[in-house]
Amino acid sequence: MMTGVQVIAKTAELRERLNAVRTRGATVGFVPTMGALHAGHASLLTVARRENDFVVTSIFVNPLQFDRKADLETYPRTMAEDLATCAACGTDLVFAPGVEDLYPAEQLTFVDVPALSENLCGASRPGHFRGVATVVLKLFNVVQADRAYFGEKDAQQLAVIRRMVQDLNVPVEVVPVATVREADGLALSSRNKHLSAAQRENAPVLARALRAVLELFDSGERSVAEAIARVLPMFSQVPECRLEYFEVVDPATLRPVERADVPVLAIGAMWMGTTRLIDNMRSSSDARTS
């Protein structure tokens, strides 16, 4: 028997419930998600469970952050399985608002971190990180958690949210959680569901290329351009694969670095057919696939 989890759909009801939780002095951990939960999300929920008295997760596919209508429409929705995952991870409360609850009127206010939002994924997804920052701040204001958990797999999102929290004095601690990978290195993603069997087999090329570029640095290469030039051919051999970007950047500013003398983030995005996949690895991280 699966244990149950409380589900609340209305902002006002959630505020009331959480006020009662806070009044008794409990710490609140928050895991914002778009549902379609996989083992990566379970990892976030597990860490949140360990560090807080009360764990809230939100399941909300946020229209404001989708730049492609087709992506919004086909984004996987698996509420029943998601609630089972939450229950299994010991989550206390799931907040699953409708669009009309979180956006009762036209959204006229936007939160933006332009300096971190216009390159990498932002270059091909105009408005995406503005949509992310705006909805995350809304959710932060509704939940008022002590800690909020984000996966390192969405490195640019994590950088945007950390900077937003710092710059706007948001009273929450942002906790990054390591990327969870399949045995062959593929980073878990809700979008992996869209891959055909052949695409799935080839999809780990992104993780392998990121690892390869960091291994070049480990073995003494210092020129970022040289290292990238050596790994790029890995992608040209893969059917249905189109590389969108592959860069080595500063982990905080996301600006390109020329020489790997400092801790760096290798980050990339590629398409397998009509599915877009992203991944990243840090030079100083022990979260790399081995």
Added chain:
Amino acid sequence: MMTGVQVIAKTAELRERLNAVRTRGATVGFVPTMGALHAGHASLLTVARRENDFVVTSIFVNPLQFDRKADLETYPRTMAEDLATCAACGTDLVFAPGVEDLYPAEQLTFVDVPALSENLCGASRPGHFRGVATVVLKLFNVVQADRAYFGEKDAQQLAVIRRMVQDLNVPVEVVPVATVREADGLALSSRNKHLSAAQRENAPVLARALRAVLELFDSGERSVAEAIARVLPMFSQVPECRLEYFEVVDPATLRPVERADVPVLAIGAMWMGTTRLIDNMRSSSDARTS
């Protein structure tokens, strides 16, 4: 003897102090200001005092919202008098941070309500309301008040902040407070200090014109264009006066209205020499000068 008021300059110390206040169940009222306090601010502080257990005011001249360097540099700074005003109004705590406390790093995150920020005062002050919204949200996040008090004299600022609070689910109640006026109708403003005696004598023309346009509506005129055309000549007779804008708008959307069949906001900005003054009156308001 003037009673004292506690002054805190550091965000971290303020958070700690207010956590203790909230823990004992006290409600917190917040009045954000740029100092140079006058009777309009005293009115905000008095209303806040009446409605809350604990009253915090901030005094911070926010560089992010100044579009003209000269305006920032000459903005009046009168800390000693301001503290006396706060004490006299029963304020519990003054938060007076330095620029380096509130902006310890380059501000990369911005809060913007473009639809309410680009006309009226926004037309001549690019970035102003973005700077206001951003610093007010920062202060809201530091103070975490139950209620925050804003003067109706800054009508566009009030509209921007109300919409920001609504759109971002900020857990604070925004309370508008009526404009305080001199006996001759001039709205109180920190910038009135900059007026010469002759300019001061002529400055009430803006309030008189706003009242005149509303009186035309009261007496049956419905065409906004016609009413405005009849009052505009009032400004051309005034030495050193240059009208920046004079409009009749919807109070919530700030969009121009053509016919005064609905509650409207008459709003204007003018220069007296090098000093910029703003004012507004609502058709349904009883706060009009008589």
